[in-house]
Amino acid sequence: MIVGEDHLPALERTMHYSLLDSLGRGLLALSALAFSAGGAHSDETSAEPRQPGGLLTNQLGTCLSIEGVPTTDGKDDASSLMVDTVVGKKLPLPIPILVRRAFVADDNLKIASLDLPARERCIFKGFATGEMIGVAPAAQVIARERGWKVVPMSSASWQWRPYFAALVVAAPRELPRTE
Numbered sequence: 001m002i003v004g005e006d007h008l009p010a011l012e013r014t015m016h017y018s019l020l021d022s023l024g025r026g027l028l029a030l031s032a033l034a035f036s037a038g039g040a041h042s043d044e045t046s047a048e049p050r051q052p053g054g055l056l057t058n059q060l061g062t063c064l065s066i067e068g069v070p071t072t073d074g075k076d077d078a079s080s081l082m083v084d085t086v087v088g089k090k091l092p093l094p095i096p097i098l099v100r101r102a103f104v105a106d107d108n109l110k111i112a113s114l115d116l117p118a119r120e121r122c123i124f125k126g127f128a129t130g131e132m133i134g135v136a137p138a139a140q141v142i143a144r145e146r147g148w149k150v151v152p153m154s155s156a157s158w159q160w161r162p163y164f165a166a167l168v169v170a171a172p173r174e175l176p177r178t179e
Contacts, residue, residue, distance in 0.1 A: 052130060052160050052162075054128035054129070054130065054162050055095050055097050055128065055162045056083065056086050056095065056097065056128045056164065057086070057128055060127070060128050060129050060130070061127050061128070061129060062127060062128070063125070063126075063127060064086060064087055064125070064126065064127060064128060064164075065086070065087055065088065065123065065124065065125045065170075066081070066083045066085065066086055066097075066123070066124050066125075066126075066164060067083070067084060067085035067121065067122065067123045067124075068081045068082045068083040068084045068085065068094060068121070068122060069081070069082055069084075069119060069120070069121055069122070070082070070116035070117065070118055070119070070120070070122065071096055078115040078116060079098055079099050079100065079113055079114050079115060079116055080096055080097065080098055080099070080116075081096070081097055081098075081099045081116060081122055081164070082094040082095070082096050083095045083096070083097055083164075097128075097162060097163060097164050098161070098162070098163035098164070099114055099116065099122070099124060099163065099164045099166055100112060100113060100114055100163050100164070100165055100166065101113070101114040101165075101166055101169075102126055102165035102166060102167045103167075109165075111165060114166065114175070116175070117172055117174065117175070120172050121171060121172070122169075122171060122172060122175070123169075123170035123171040124164065124166035124167075124168065124169060124170065125166070125167060125168035125170065126164055126165045126166040126167040126168065127164070127165050127167070128162060128163075128164055128165075129162070129163060129164075129165050130160055130161055130162035130163055131160075131161055131163070132158065132159070132160060132161070133154070133156045133158075133159060133161045134154040134156040134157050134158040134159055135152045135153060135154040135158060136158055137158060139152045140152060140153075
């Protein structure tokens, strides 16, 4: 019996069994399970916020070590790293990511910019996170509706910007220590 198949009428169940191979049955089971658990509408009805994905891992905030060489193409800022190794495993292709320094001050975790040395291998330990940048479309709509003299603008579109928060700088030695 496929998990959640009681949501299908008997005729449809028979048709699905005859048409689906084992992969199809697995997909049906997953979709039925998600639907029966409220997953089909979880974004609309859940009190829990949906977490965006990261570039280096699907789960933000987990402890990672990353290695790579800063980008030198002039398009990215001085804190972009071409990550080629995550938790000791080589990646098939390097992933560019913004790296920021994370440190504790006044019992709180603070984030600051970090200029990386050109063409020098960097090794960090920390976590993947991110932020929204740009101006939310709602701010511009409301500003126009209300007749504000100044409408908020940004050179960046409203978007999720992932970055890596480096808690430990293992290399190079001349970078500011965060510990």
